[in-house]
Amino acid sequence: DGGITQSPKYLFRKEGQNVTLSCEQNLNHDAMYWYRQDPGQGLRLIYYSQIVNDFQKGDIAEGYSVSREKKESFPLTVTSAQKNPTAFYLCASSMLERDRKAFFGQGTRLTVV
Amino acid sequence: AQSVAQPEDQVNVAEGNPLTVKCTYSVSGNPYLFWYVQYPNRGLQFLLKYITGDNLVKGSYGFEAEFNKSQTSFHLKKPSALVSDSALYFCAVRDGSARQLTFGSGTQLTVLP
Numbered sequence: 001d002g003g004i005t006q007s008p009k010y011l012f013r014k015e016g017q018n019v020t021l022s023c024e025q026n027l028n029h030d031a032m033y034w035y036r037q038d039p040g041q042g043l044r045l046i047y048y049s050q051i052v053n054d055f056q057k058g059d060i061a062e063g064y065s066v067s068r069e070k071k072e073s074f075p076l077t078v079t080s081a082q083k084n085p086t087a088f089y090l091c092a093s094s095m096l097e098r099d100r101k102a103f104f105g106q107g108t109r110l111t112v113v
Numbered sequence: 114a115q116s117v118a119q120p121e122d123q124v125n126v127a128e129g130n131p132l133t134v135k136c137t138y139s140v141s142g143n144p145y146l147f148w149y150v151q152y153p154n155r156g157l158q159f160l161l162k163y164i165t166g167d168n169l170v171k172g173s174y175g176f177e178a179e180f181n182k183s184q185t186s187f188h189l190k191k192p193s194a195l196v197s198d199s200a201l202y203f204c205a206v207r208d209g210s211a212r213q214l215t216f217g218s219g220t221q222l223t224v225l226p
Contacts, residue, residue, distance in 0.1 A: 006156075033213060040122065042203065042218035043157075050212055058213065090156055098145050098207050099164045102214055104156035 003027065006091050006105035012113050013078070013085065021076045021108045023091035029103070030096045032074035036060060037088040037107075046089075049074055050096060078110060086112050115140045115208045119217035126194050127225050134189040134220045136204030146187040147205040147214065148178055157203060163187060174198070194224045 004025040035043040045058030049068040063082025094102040149157040161172025168180045204217040
């Protein structure tokens with residue numbers, strides 16, 4: 001089945017550690033996105049990429065990093081510089097055309113312990 | 114810059130009654146408007162979109178949305194609510210120049226039996 005897969009579903013991080021969230025899609029989509037979801041704040045864009053080896057910062061990129069070495073993969077690293085990383089992280093992908101809908105993964109819940 | 118407002122954090126409606134979830138937007142140029150639904154600890158699922166044409170758009174699960182250009186609104190509606198419609202609903206917009214979707218803060222819909 002075609003789709004977008006995030007792993008792991010739950011992730012625990014100690015303070016001062018970097019962690020990487022995985023996002024893979026087999027939809028042949030050019031664009032991929034990372035959003036952060038906090039209660040009552042909706043979805044906020046962290047990073048997005050429209051093509052391999054290129055990506056742009058979103059509204060809340062500080063403390064995060066990404067890579068896009070393959071079209072299918074867009075991993076997100078939450079670095080120790082992110083002061084409040086506990087949140088639900090959503091990855092999405094879409095075709096480049098602006099009228100196309102985005103497909104979402106099932107999310108990763110990150111908790112700092 | 115593009116933005117979306119969902120003025121109601123919570124909407125309660127009795128089963129069988131019509132429901133409306135409100136959304137207003139601000140964009141430069143023509144908007145591309147989307148509604149998504151999210152169930153607990155899951156990713157977002159696409160419901161419907163407005164690109165151009167008829168102001169009343171029909172989508173999944175009996176939902177529809179009315180585009181009103183003069184009021185810059187895109188309210189989600191359903192003639193008869195089901196308990197299973199209880200979920201978090203997000204409105205999103207993309208204008209003619211943006212690659213990424215901008216989401217509203219979400220509206221929690223509760224349908225009471």
